[in-house]
Amino acid sequence: MNYEQSSDNFTELLYDFLDGALAPENETRLFAALTQDADLRAELKEQLHINATIQTDEYAFTPPAASGEAIFARLGFAAEAGDTIAAPILASPASTAALTSPALTGVSLAARAGIAFRRGSSLVLVALLSSLLTAWLLRSSGNGYGGDINNGDFLSRFGNSSGNGYSGNGGSSGAPPFHGSFAESGAGTSPQPFVIADTVFQTVIKSVIIRQEQAPSNATMATAYQTLTSLPEAPQAEQALSTNPQTSLSAALPKVPWTQDSTHTPTPAQTPAVQQAPSPLTGITIGARGMVSRSIIWASVPAKETFPSNAALYALYSLSTHHSIGVEFGQESFFQRYYFTNPQGVEFRVEQHPTFVWGGLAYRYTMLPESTFSPFAHVVAGATQIGGLGRGMVGVSYSPDARTQFHLGAEAASLFYQSDGVWFMSPKLGVSYGVSIKF
Amino acid sequence: MFNYSNRSDEELFLLLRSSTALGSQASSSAEREAAFRELYARHGKRVHAYCVRAVSSSAQEAEDIFQETFVRFFNAAQTERTMTNVPAFLLRIARNLCLNHKRDSRPTYVLNDDDLHHKAQEYGTTELLHLITTALELLEDDQREAFVLRKYDGCSFQEIAEITNTTENNARSRVHRAQAKIRSILAPYLADIDQHL
Numbered sequence: 001m002n003y004e005q006s007s008d009n010f011t012e013l014l015y016d017f018l019d020g021a022l023a024p025e026n027e028t029r030l031f032a033a034l035t036q037d038a039d040l041r042a043e044l045k046e047q048l049h050i051n052a053t054i055q056t057d058e059y060a061f062t063p064p065a066a067s068g069e070a071i072f073a074r075l076g077f078a079a080e081a082g083d084t085i086a087a088p089i090l091a092s093p094a095s096t097a098a099l100t101s102p103a104l105t106g107v108s109l110a111a112r113a114g115i116a117f118r119r120g121s122s123l124v125l126v127a128l129l130s131s132l133l134t135a136w137l138l139r140s141s142g143n144g145y146g147g148d149i150n151n152g153d154f155l156s157r158f159g160n161s162s163g164n165g166y167s168g169n170g171g172s173s174g175a176p177p178f179h180g181s182f183a184e185s186g187a188g189t190s191p192q193p194f195v196i197a198d199t200v201f202q203t204v205i206k207s208v209i210i211r212q213e214q215a216p217s218n219a220t221m222a223t224a225y226q227t228l229t230s231l232p233e234a235p236q237a238e239q240a241l242s243t244n245p246q247t248s249l250s251a252a253l254p255k256v257p258w259t260q261d262s263t264h265t266p267t268p269a270q271t272p273a274v275q276q277a278p279s280p281l282t283g284i285t286i287g288a289r290g291m292v293s294r295s296i297i298w299a300s301v302p303a304k305e306t307f308p309s310n311a312a313l314y315a316l317y318s319l320s321t322h323h324s325i326g327v328e329f330g331q332e333s334f335f336q337r338y339y340f341t342n343p344q345g346v347e348f349r350v351e352q353h354p355t356f357v358w359g360g361l362a363y364r365y366t367m368l369p370e371s372t373f374s375p376f377a378h379v380v381a382g383a384t385q386i387g388g389l390g391r392g393m394v395g396v397s398y399s400p401d402a403r404t405q406f407h408l409g410a411e412a413a414s415l416f417y418q419s420d421g422v423w424f425m426s427p428k429l430g431v432s433y434g435v436s437i438k439f
Numbered sequence: 440m441f442n443y444s445n446r447s448d449e450e451l452f453l454l455l456r457s458s459t460a461l462g463s464q465a466s467s468s469a470e471r472e473a474a475f476r477e478l479y480a481r482h483g484k485r486v487h488a489y490c491v492r493a494v495s496s497s498a499q500e501a502e503d504i505f506q507e508t509f510v511r512f513f514n515a516a517q518t519e520r521t522m523t524n525v526p527a528f529l530l531r532i533a534r535n536l537c538l539n540h541k542r543d544s545r546p547t548y549v550l551n552d553d554d555l556h557h558k559a560q561e562y563g564t565t566e567l568l569h570l571i572t573t574a575l576e577l578l579e580d581d582q583r584e585a586f587v588l589r590k591y592d593g594c595s596f597q598e599i600a601e602i603t604n605t606t607e608n609n610a611r612s613r614v615h616r617a618q619a620k621i622r623s624i625l626a627p628y629l630a631d632i633d634q635h636l
Contacts, residue, residue: 071510074506
């Protein structure tokens, strides 16, 4: 770079010198000018001071830990203790104070709150809606616990395995809390046998439940406890248990007053079931669904539908709480438009709308398996008589209890087939609805 | 945990990929995380300095842009085939986010001269830093950006030119004009500082 002899250009020389970009041949000129120009020397001193001061800008050079955590969280990485980037400079008390100033702390907290809100809001919203709807349904049915208790799901939800959910409120599943509202559960409803593990803890729970079902409608948990502890069999049970700890409480409490008049005479239907072996269907979900869909290709001919058309049956096995695989079979019409050329070389266009039986492997992902409402994705890879079939569905399932599930979703499907060595596809879009039972 | 401190930026960038779509070997989740953490540790300071000093007068906006920069950087790693200058790429992402942000809401900053006098009562490093950062707000956007890229991020004039889509001479000129303007803004205070030094 050429510099002419002027004050401004010596400043340029000075800046280049400070930036390490000054050519050696110009250094001599700059140094000569510095010896003669006091203003230039002052500027050199000030610019050096500014540069040095900038390097102490700890606030700029230190990303807040909250920002790092937020980034890692957004990318699905767990936060680590060492995520804060060390500043390249020594912290001065003043700058440290600046870093922990209320304003900055407020920013960090706001950032954390914002991230937490974004991450949790959808779950909270789903949980809230689920809880409200479940509460409304239960209240309108007048039987707060009938479903869960009668089919044994209550204990499986509230501590069958660990027992630590006993005093919880059901979490996001929307199940009502154990405390308090037992009194409102179905006075006058005949208790049904249900399966429980034969442990002392669960037997006590069972006794409380059963007796509370026979209790006046305004009974409370306290009265339930009193009912339990005032059982005439209680001393005998304690004695039996103290004599032989292996004795189950259900064995120690053989006579449970099933009826409100306390006849102590259980009917066969009311006899509590003993522990049963797991069903071979455990983990299996059987479902049926219907489809209302339209061909994406404009269908010029009506569908030739054969009953049951646009319906499917499936069986899924739960690999985990979120993942299930299985098989699915159905019957559905697909509009086809394809081309072929006859031996004479004439090209024909074929349009038809037949119904095909299809089957395939299914996979389902349930996002919130413990919630009453849960988004899910369902895909099927299969085949028909004439070619392959792929279908995918996203939707929301509603579980009024742990066994039954209704679903509604948007579905896309496509049939793939070949004509004259050319592949064609018949895509469809629509809505799927159905119900399933989990064993 | 993987130790990637001796890997180059380019190697780490390739490790961020989760698929083989671009021909390179897919990394495991743990490898991607370790590579990303290493890149964040290396360049987080520079990007943050740019966001805080060149982007916005609002700390919250700067933090938002800083976070978004690294998230987009990670996502871009899934599609970008090659990467020769990771810090420049990061700063370009931050700059684009900044421009988008400014297009949506152009902030104004009013310098309170009384505040300058008040803050300059003591001439320690922190006070001068406050004056410098306040003076930065008075610069034109392109000058402030070039100055921050040069003085805070240590970018060469060529890198500044690439990041800001200008020529190297323009980048040099912007930095120098920013330096001169900051000096003129701070002249009364710098004169006092000279006397105290």
